[in-house]
């Protein structure tokens with residue numbers, strides 16, 4: 394299921410303005426990541442300020458955690474209720490954000506300790522994530538305009554990272570850089586004029602964000618958020634066909650000089666087979682080819698490209714990883730990726746591989762440690778997944794990644810021409 398918020402556009406804008414002009418990025422959604430506090434804290438730890446939103450039948454309530462969730466650190470928490478015309482709030486002072494959550498599976502002693510530790514018991518606001526119940530003390534109910542001693546079941550819980558909007562000077566700088574990058578990629582022409590368009594293949598584990606990256610690139614050039622490639626979460630992979638996407642300048646404009654190629658995700662047991670990767674790299678696999686994770690393509694396939702030319706080949710490979718789970722890649726997956734990397738080097742040459750991840754700087758080190766690639770080749774992007782509008786900062790990351798990929802393809806073409 395795609396990670397999209399339940400907040401309406403208006404609700405999101407009102408909350409963003411209320412908490413000082415923030416930008417929201419959805420980190421956790423209970424119906425996707427399970428109603429489980431462990432998952433919630435894993436996704437939301439060290440992300441800076443966060444906002445927790447609880448959706449009950451008639452109400453939207455929640456908590457704004459100004460300094461974010463850091464394990465066992467006390468931070469100011471503001472409870473809120475989103476009303477028709479206003480947002481009611483109640484500051485409960487400094488607490489560890491864990492104080493808000495009670496997991497059914499936590500031993501009773503933890504629950505008791507939590508309540509005893511709560512310095513201001515009148516400020517009670519408890520989210521029973523597993524049971525989908527939110528409870529408030531009478532003081533909180535009163536302050537938030539809720540029925541007295543309110544205990545309500547809820548359907549959804551979402552947590553967003555809240556980023557500060559930039560001041561005017563920085564904003565202008567970002568917009569200028571975005572314009573420069575956009576024009577650079579709009580006018581980009583492959584090195585050596587050996588091909589008209591470079592082909593960039595995205596590889597990575599199932600659910601890493603390959604198709605979302607393609608949608609993000611398309612959105613940047615189209616000028617509004619668009620979702621052509623199917624995205625979502627499915628253990629066996631959402632994208633099962635080989636798809637090549639041309640990128641157009643604006644709506645229906647000319648095709649730009651790069652094609653992004655999407656494939657079936659990698660997985661320990663099934664997923665994309667290494668043999669098929671070699672066929673893709675050499676240009677034998679046609680657009681819309683339906684992968685079979687048990688058997689690679691053969692030359693008997695009706696659309697098999699028998700004599701691929703340079704334009705059909707892959708000129709750059711970008712590995713995509715989800716930064717929130719890159720540390721948990723299994724040894725089998727790491728071994729598979731390293732094997733693929735060796736194949737890529739054999740077929741495409743020894744040019745830098747590009748790694749795209751969501752924006753958590755520390756993660757770069759983790760990817761570097763785990764897979765052994767040069768830090769400068771690891772790029773950070775944040776895809777358009779639940780946004781309503783384009784964001785120049787996101788665009789800069791996406792365009793910079795694309796620019797680096799085009800440089801890598803140029804290096805490859807230059808190598809061939811010597």
Ligand SMILES: Nc1nc2c(ncn2[C@@H]2O[C@H](COP(=O)(O)OP(=O)(O)OP(=O)(O)O)[C@@H](O)[C@H]2O)c(=O)[nH]1
Pocket residue numbers: 394395396419420597598599600601602603604605606623624625626627629630631632633656657658659751774775776777778
């Ligand atoms: N928070 C966050 N979530 C993302 C980002 N990019 C993708 N996602 C989410 O990750 C999930 C998988 O994204 P996809 O783009 O379908 O991933 P994929 O690699 O194409 O997956 P398969 O086709 O199944 O192999 C979706 O729920 C996306 O909303 C991102 O930059 N940030």
Ligand SMILES: [Mg+2]
Pocket residue numbers: 603604605623624631632655656
């Ligand atoms: Mg996909």
